[in-house]
Structures are given as C-alpha cells and as structure tokens.
Amino acid sequence: MLDPAEQVLRMAFVTGLSRRVATPWIQVALASTVPAAEAAREGRMVWVPSHTDMARRFPRTALALPYPIALGVVPVSSGPTRWGSLLQLWPGTHEPALSERETRALEEGAERIACLLQRAAEAGHPVRSTELRVMDPPPTRHAEAGADLTERLPEGICALDLEGRITFLNGHAVQLLGGTRDGLLGARPWDALPWLNDPVYENAYLGSLFSRLPTSFSARRPPGQWLAFHLYPDATGVSVRVTPGEAPGDGGEGDGVQDPVLTPTAVERTRPGALFQLLHLSSVLTDAVGVRDVTDTVTDHIMPVINAQAMALVTADEGRLKVVGCRGFRRDIAEVFDGLAMSAETPVVRAIQNGTPLFSTDGDELRRTSPSVQLSPDKASFAYLPMFASGRTIGCCVLGYNRPHLFPPDERTALISLAGVIAQALERARLYDSKNQVALGLQAALLPHDLPRIPGLQVAARYLPATRGLDIGGDFYDLIRLDDTSAAAVIGDVQGHNVNAAALMGQVRTAVHTHASAGAPPDEVLARTNRLLIDLRSTLFTSCLYAHLDLRHHRARLATAGHPPPILRRPDGGTEILDVPTGILLGIEPEAEYRTVDVPLPPGAVLALYTDGLVEVPGTSLDTSIAEFAARLGNADPRSLDALSETLVRRAGRTRQSFRGSDDIALLLIKPDARGAG
CATH class of the missing domain: 3.60.40.10 (PPM-type phosphatase domain)
Structure with a gap:
C-alpha cells in the first residue's frame, strides 16, 4: 500500500509466507527500481518471467530473492487514486507469458481490492498499512488419522510450516534425524540439529518456499551417515522426505533423483536469513544518498530483522563522538555520547580506537567491570560494532537488547559484516551531504x-x-x-x-x-x-x-x-x-x-x-x-x-x-x- 505523504510502499498483507520471511522486504520507496514500486508508480502491470530476466531488469530484487521464481505485479488504483500494488509469485517453470485467464484474474483481483479500499475511505475508515498482516494459509486437507499411513512407509516423513518449524514427523524421521520427537516438534531443523546449522540447508527450504518447486539435497549426519532430503512445498508449508543416502561419489542409485550435496564450508556459520537480509540491506542502501537517508534506512530495515530494540550510529570527528542516528535508546543517554571526547573510557571509544567489536551478553556485568561506562539501564545486552570505510574506522554501530542476548558466532559474523555495509554507505552519504551543502549555499546566494x-x-x-x-x-x-x-x-x-x-x-x-x-x-x-x-x-x-x-x-x-x-x-x-x-x-x-x-x-x-x-x-x-x-x-x-x-x-x-x-x-x-x- 502506498503512503502518499512519505512516497513509500509498505507491505500490508501477505499470504503464503511467514512474517519472519517477509520482514526484510516490508518497505520500499515509490521511486525505487523494484517491480512493486514500478507497477504502482507507472500504473501498469509488471511481469518478470524468470530470475534471469529479473537480474537484468531489477538487479536489487534479484539479489534479495535469489530463487527460481516468476513474478507479476499489477497496480491497485481507482480513478486518480493510487492505493498500491498487488504482487504474486509463481514457480520459475511458469510459461514465459501470463495466460489470458491469469491476467484477467490478476486485474480483476486488483480492481476488487481497489473498490474495497475506495469504499472504506468514503465511509471514513481508510485502510492504512500500519502493520504487516499475515493472512492464514488454506485449511489442511486431511485429518490427523493420515499419520498412521506415514508410519508404514520405509522412510522419514516430516512437515514444516511457513515459519520453517517442524509440525509433524513420523518415527522413521525421528530415528534418522536423531534427537527426540518432543525436541524436534515446534523447532526449526537448523536450530534443533547442529549438523544442519549451515546457510545452505536453510536456504534450500527458503528456495523451495519462494519458488514452490521441489528441492533436494544431501547432508551428512555425524559421525558419517548421509541423508537425502526431498522438499515438496505448497501454500501451507513444506513436506519433507528423509531417506538414507550415499556419500558423494559413491554413485548410489537411490530413487533416481540426483541431489546436490550441500556441505558446510566454514566453522563460524552465518544464518541464511541473516545473509540475505544483509544482501537486501546492501541493495536498499544504494538508494540512500544523505546521512539522514542512511540512518533512516538502517533503523527502519535492520532493527526488525536482527531483533534489536535499540540502535545508534556514532561517528568520530575531530576528536569527539557525534551521534548521527539513534532509535530505542533514551534521549539522555544519546546526549551523553554526543560530543564526548575520544579520550573517554567507553566501549564505543574502545571499539573505534581498537577496531575490535565488543559483545556484552550481560549489561550488569559490564556495569560492574566498567562503572564509568554510561549504559541504558533498560537494556540487558549490547553490541559495539566498529564501522570501517576508506581504510579507517569512522565510527561505531551500537545495538541494544531488552533481554540477555548470547550473540552466537554466526550472528557475530553477520553483525560485523552489517556494520561494514553501513559504514560504506555512511561515508558516501557524508561526502554527498558536504558537497550538497556547498552547492545549495552557492545556489541560494545567487537568488x-x-x-x-x-x-x-x-x-x-x-x-x-x-x-x-x-x-x-x-x-x-x-x-x-x-x-x-x-x-x-x-x-x-x-x-x-x-x-x-x-x-x-x-x-x-x-x-x-x-x-x-x-x-x-x-x-x-x-x-x-x-x-x-x-x-x-x-x-x-x-x-x-x-x-x-x-x-x-x-x-x-x-x-x-x-x-x-x-x-x-x-x-x-x-x-x-x-x-x-x-x-x-x-x-x-x-x-x-x-x-x-x-x-x-x-x-x-x-x-x-x-x-x-x-x-x-x-x-x-x-x-x-x-x-x-x-x-x-x-x-x-x-x-x-x-x-x-x-x-x-x-x-x-x-x-x-x-x-x-x-x-x-x-x-x-x-x-x-x-x-x-x-
């Protein structure tokens, strides 16, 4: 839905995806070069038949959605009023063009939505996109009695919901995966099973979820058992078959399906969600020109993704700290740091001077060991991330959490990379602002x-x-x-x-x-x-x-x-x-x-x-x-x-x-x- 005052599109309703998966793409500028904005801005349908075509026309969207999908967007408008756009995803196996029936369904759907929005506005109750609403998926088609059937099959069967959580698994799946039924139910496989805690495995689930195409891969369960995973998605979730597999190169016949072998490549792993959210932020920041644009983009897009309740961007200029953006911290705390000398003994100064990140999982412990440090009393954990740009440390990104936060290795890696992306955007923005100030001053002097x-x-x-x-x-x-x-x-x-x-x-x-x-x-x-x-x-x-x-x-x-x-x-x-x-x-x-x-x-x-x-x-x-x-x-x-x-x-x-x-x-x-x- 379009916010005319701010000239941005905000995701208002979503179905077929969870809030967690949809959050990184919740807001885009109307002027940005993404399909949803182009359809709303130009008042015409946008059809992208493949990821290859998307990479050519909409590189930012292709970077954020690296999956085999087709995408269609139609504007939602009534007369001169632009309400927003309606976006739908198809598998990448879709025909190069929409059929007449699909085109008609999309256009009629957008027209019906526009009529409802117009009616609500005329009745004095306009619909506004204040919060993302996730629509319920279609109802399940079968009774629980179907579970008996899966117990008779000689393979593991489990089901994941749109959040990636295990909602069902049979006895063979428990045996093959390890652990207990109670420990697996309600958990995401990559959270519950350390040997699946790697970006490639969660990304296989995300790829299947976005594209609605079957996906297969193999993984090794310690000490040396190989398992084959076959994912079958629909609008309600993903069904997974788990079968014993062969080691790479053994040439096992299996069931005739060639599974890509996905193996961990690093000891400290980055969650795929964090990885692609980081890529998305990088593409979003390309549209930010001034310092204010950068800070707004970071606080609006990143805080909901990393579940931080507070964020501050602090730069070092002429021997003093300058708070260029702050959200979630108390105003008096931000004022303490703004203008503070670089000789002060604080984690922010330490991170800037040493170029080393500091993660405080327990704010009380930090207060005891460093009593002179000014901290928000309502925050339990902190991350101090040095921001590097142009070969030097230009400042520090400070994150605050209301509850104790452990900062596992994969998250630390993602957050450090995140600070680097922010620093580069901030450095470009500061240069732009300084040039822009000179230009506007000269221009104003001549008028x-x-x-x-x-x-x-x-x-x-x-x-x-x-x-x-x-x-x-x-x-x-x-x-x-x-x-x-x-x-x-x-x-x-x-x-x-x-x-x-x-x-x-x-x-x-x-x-x-x-x-x-x-x-x-x-x-x-x-x-x-x-x-x-x-x-x-x-x-x-x-x-x-x-x-x-x-x-x-x-x-x-x-x-x-x-x-x-x-x-x-x-x-x-x-x-x-x-x-x-x-x-x-x-x-x-x-x-x-x-x-x-x-x-x-x-x-x-x-x-x-x-x-x-x-x-x-x-x-x-x-x-x-x-x-x-x-x-x-x-x-x-x-x-x-x-x-x-x-x-x-x-x-x-x-x-x-x-x-x-x-x-x-x-x-x-x-x-x-x-x-x-x-």
Whole structure:
C-alpha cells in the first residue's frame, strides 16, 4: 500500500509466507527500481518471467530473492487514486507469458481490492498499512488419522510450516534425524540439529518456499551417515522426505533423483536469513544518498530483522563522538555520547580506537567491570560494532537488547559484516551531504533573499533545486521595483547544471536588473542582455521571460527569449496561456530581436511565471503539461499566494520524484490588487 505523504510502499498483507520471511522486504520507496514500486508508480502491470530476466531488469530484487521464481505485479488504483500494488509469485517453470485467464484474474483481483479500499475511505475508515498482516494459509486437507499411513512407509516423513518449524514427523524421521520427537516438534531443523546449522540447508527450504518447486539435497549426519532430503512445498508449508543416502561419489542409485550435496564450508556459520537480509540491506542502501537517508534506512530495515530494540550510529570527528542516528535508546543517554571526547573510557571509544567489536551478553556485568561506562539501564545486552570505510574506522554501530542476548558466532559474523555495509554507505552519504551543502549555499546566494514589498502587488516565489552533489542548476527569478506604480518581474533558466551555469545565471540576473532599472522596455532588456552573453562568449544558452507591470493601468508588457509561456488566472477562475511572441534564446544570435505584447492584468488576477522543471513530465508533450498546469492553477484557491505556490510546487515535486527527474523548479506568482490603481 502506498503512503502518499512519505512516497513509500509498505507491505500490508501477505499470504503464503511467514512474517519472519517477509520482514526484510516490508518497505520500499515509490521511486525505487523494484517491480512493486514500478507497477504502482507507472500504473501498469509488471511481469518478470524468470530470475534471469529479473537480474537484468531489477538487479536489487534479484539479489534479495535469489530463487527460481516468476513474478507479476499489477497496480491497485481507482480513478486518480493510487492505493498500491498487488504482487504474486509463481514457480520459475511458469510459461514465459501470463495466460489470458491469469491476467484477467490478476486485474480483476486488483480492481476488487481497489473498490474495497475506495469504499472504506468514503465511509471514513481508510485502510492504512500500519502493520504487516499475515493472512492464514488454506485449511489442511486431511485429518490427523493420515499419520498412521506415514508410519508404514520405509522412510522419514516430516512437515514444516511457513515459519520453517517442524509440525509433524513420523518415527522413521525421528530415528534418522536423531534427537527426540518432543525436541524436534515446534523447532526449526537448523536450530534443533547442529549438523544442519549451515546457510545452505536453510536456504534450500527458503528456495523451495519462494519458488514452490521441489528441492533436494544431501547432508551428512555425524559421525558419517548421509541423508537425502526431498522438499515438496505448497501454500501451507513444506513436506519433507528423509531417506538414507550415499556419500558423494559413491554413485548410489537411490530413487533416481540426483541431489546436490550441500556441505558446510566454514566453522563460524552465518544464518541464511541473516545473509540475505544483509544482501537486501546492501541493495536498499544504494538508494540512500544523505546521512539522514542512511540512518533512516538502517533503523527502519535492520532493527526488525536482527531483533534489536535499540540502535545508534556514532561517528568520530575531530576528536569527539557525534551521534548521527539513534532509535530505542533514551534521549539522555544519546546526549551523553554526543560530543564526548575520544579520550573517554567507553566501549564505543574502545571499539573505534581498537577496531575490535565488543559483545556484552550481560549489561550488569559490564556495569560492574566498567562503572564509568554510561549504559541504558533498560537494556540487558549490547553490541559495539566498529564501522570501517576508506581504510579507517569512522565510527561505531551500537545495538541494544531488552533481554540477555548470547550473540552466537554466526550472528557475530553477520553483525560485523552489517556494520561494514553501513559504514560504506555512511561515508558516501557524508561526502554527498558536504558537497550538497556547498552547492545549495552557492545556489541560494545567487537568488534573491527577499522580494521587495510593492504597494498594490502581492507576490510569492518558490524554488525547488534538483541539486545532487555539485550539480547546481541555473534557474533564477527576480522582482524589481521601478517606481511607485510600476515593477518588473523576470524568470529564466540557464542551460546546464554545474558551477558555470550558476555563475552565468548570476550575470544574467544582474544584467536584467541593471537594464530594467535604467528604464529599458522589455524587448530592449532582453536584447541588451543577449549582447552581454555574446560578449562573454559563453557556450551556455539562456531562456528568459521579462514582464513590465503597470500597476496604475493594470496591464503587463511581456517579452520572451525561448521561455515557457506565462499563464494568467483571471479573477473569475478562468485561465489563459498567454501567446507571447517567442524570441531566440539568449546567447545565440548577436543581432536577435525581441517583441513585446500587452496583456490586461486586472486586480485579483494571478500571473504565473515558471521554469520548465515545474511542468515537464517524461512521456507527455510540453503543451499538454502546460495545459494541465493551467487547469490546476484555475482550480486552486488564489486567496493566499504563499499557500498556492506551495501547493503547485509540491505537486510538481512529487511528479518529479515519481519519474526520477533532475531539473530545478522555479515559480513566481504575481497578483495585483485594487490599491495599485492609486
């Protein structure tokens, strides 16, 4: 389901998988390149017939779901309202295309869901994705009496639910697996049996569960007995046959099924769930650009997965600690560490200085041995994970647990790797933020800090940069007071997104201001500014729209150099896209001439000047986009220009995010009132 305010999709309902398995994929940004987001964003079905095709089109999803599956997503919407998307998985053996029956079922299902959501919203009880809800699987098909049948079979039979827990096993399975029936029932095999505690074995179960395809493998039970496992999944769980097997290379005939031999390769093993959750985090962090994005991603996606109740990201800068992200710890504890000197005797400083992780399974013991250490009194266990990036330790990731936590070797390995992934993302984000701050500062310095107050005239301006690093835009606007009854308004866009574009933008704005203040008419202002750009020998071109506002007679004289046409909203709410003779862009033709046009500007009317970033939408013609913007302007409330400009720019900003646009947005609204007649 789509959260329009945050522009994210949150998993609301799931069936066929457990909450534990679904949690790593519970939230994605609407702008991200994953199937569920693409279907919701673009309003069309997305069909991925194989994992190979997924790796090519959606590498992030392929990394997170490395199983032989096919995937289909349809948008869930009613009219202009986007509710989210409906995603279904099929085995990878599915035909390359959906059948007509399957396509119709998907589309009708999405339509029925949309109708229910619309009805709930209209009734004042909108459905919101506040918590993942796991729908019950289909009911079991057979009575318990069927267990007698399995006891007669000469092989082990057991059943796993969607959580991977053993819900049934016959006597032969108990004998082959070892242990006791009571010890195995309700447990996951890889938890209850040490010789199955390896990523490859749990991953075989996950692969079978996601793909709904039979899976087989062999494993060695100490001291030397080989067993063959055959997994048969459906929507309710996985049935498993366990039979004596042959050692690799013995060439046993068995039942004709060739089982891949999966053997442990490391003493300290990483749980497959943790492994793929770590891979998923790595792919999610590629979308995070700033430090705030990284910390939000880590706390939102990782804490539920690793079952930590608190997390803090602490960096070391200029000999002091800085808490860049914190959740779950008490505020006063975070404040103690923020600004703490690196000479302090704390586990955080020790982990950063030594580059060695520290795991405290008993917080009380740590308090006794290190009484000066500041710890959250409500936390029982802690992990202090040094974060390495660019060949150095940049900080520490601190985890807190409400209950005693043992940190087995496999989990320690996963957590240490996790800290490394976070550190690399954090280092990139800090570099981005520093460049972005410089770019935004330069950009802001070249734009007017405040527009002049002119009697008889209301104005509002908005600027939304698309700055990434040092990718500085060249959009500009200005309002110039000429005398008691006249003013000038200008808006323009320098080609390119770099420091040169920003510098030229400053020169153009200064030139326009100078010529306007000298009393030049609109056509002369543009012609003189054009000659300046020619003399500067700039390789960049500039669009510009200049308006001379006659407040006494309620008229405006307009001239344009290749800029999008202004829009006039009349007092009665009707809108008009003004037909201004289009001159050539500034900086191309030395002898270019520009023409002016007079238009009425009555009290209560709104004149909108804007740059193309406000209206451009990929796949839509510019004329259509401008007409749609004019309609929005006509339907909006013009009483407060500040509120009106904020609404128009916010709407354009959401559109730009949905289509991953990268152009700046500038908007200048002008509204004369009756006082201008004096």
